[in-house]
Amino acid sequence: QVQLQESGPGLVKPSETLSLTCAVSGYSISSYYYWGWIRQPPGKGLEWIGTIYHGDSTYYSPSLKSRVTFSVDTSKNQFSLKLTSVTAADTAVYYCARVGQQYQLRFFDYWGQGTLVTVSS
Amino acid sequence: EIVMTQSPATLSVSPGERATLSCRASQSVSSNLAWYQQKPGQAPRLLIYGASTRATGIPARFSGSGSGTEFTLTISSLQSEDFAVYCCQQYNNWPPAFGQGTKVEIK
Numbered sequence: 070q071v072q073l074q075e076s077g078p079g080l081v082k083p084s085e086t087l088s089l090t091c092a093v094s095g096y097s098i099s100s101y102y103y104w105g106w107i108r109q110p111p112g113k114g115l116e117w118i119g120t121i122y123h124g125d126s127t128y129y130s131p132s133l134k135s136r137v138t139f140s141v142d143t144s145k146n147q148f149s150l151k152l153t154s155v156t157a158a159d160t161a162v163y164y165c166a167r168v169g170q171q172y173q174l175r176f177f178d179y180w181g182q183g184t185l186v187t188v189s190s
Numbered sequence: 191e192i193v194m195t196q197s198p199a200t201l202s203v204s205p206g207e208r209a210t211l212s213c214r215a216s217q218s219v220s221s222n223l224a225w226y227q228q229k230p231g232q233a234p235r236l237l238i239y240g241a242s243t244r245a246t247g248i249p250a251r252f253s254g255s256g257s258g259t260e261f262t263l264t265i266s267s268l269q270s271e272d273f274a275v276y277c278c279q280q281y282n283n284w285p286p287a288f289g290q291g292t293k294v295e296i297k
Contacts, residue, residue: 107288115226115234115277115288130285131191164233175281176224178245179235 091165
């Protein structure tokens with residue numbers, strides 16, 4: 070059974086960098102699937118942040134592309150998100166997820182529980 | 191970018207009744223549409239992909255239909271555990287996009 074778990078600070082100051090990690094168990098992230106980050110601001114819908122594959126292919130949301138960076142650590146079977154210059158608008162529950170069907174643009178079949186990140190001074 | 195619009199925002203249904211939820215895409219997404227269920231404090235759960243294929247372990251009372259720009263999720267007989275928020279997602283074009291969700295509440 071594939072399991073994902075997000076971790077990182079729950080509080081980030083405005084203008085600083087938000088950093089989150091997604092630990093994957095039950096499947097090797099070096100194998101054939103893509104992995105993604107999605108966020109959900111309080112009371113709003115889901116927003117795709119981006120998708121990564123083995124660290125050599127990344128796809129970012131056009132609205133976040135200038136501030137977001139993904140990375141993969143295959144030795145720890147985890148992948149990470151960095152979002153720079155955060156504002157209150159970046160306050161959200163952040164989810165990591167697996168992209169289904171071994172293709173970069175598909176649905177998300179396994180999700181982490183999500184972690185709330187609040188941007189506030 | 192494709193915009194996904196769901197209606198209604200809230201649907202009040204009695205247990206045992208049928209619920210019909212709609213999702214509209216601003217341009218054709220073929221059959222590249224998924225539905226998720228989300229409960230408070232929980233991760234989204236994949237219900238349907240390919241517009242009509244149930245994901246592993248999803249009960250048969252959940253069904254999806256449609257193609258192009260108009261899609262429907264039907265829950266044939268609502269169970270207590272089905273009261274939740276449902277959202278759709280297109281994956282035909284970059285960037286993938288989600289609808290705002292329909293809350294199914296107890297009438």
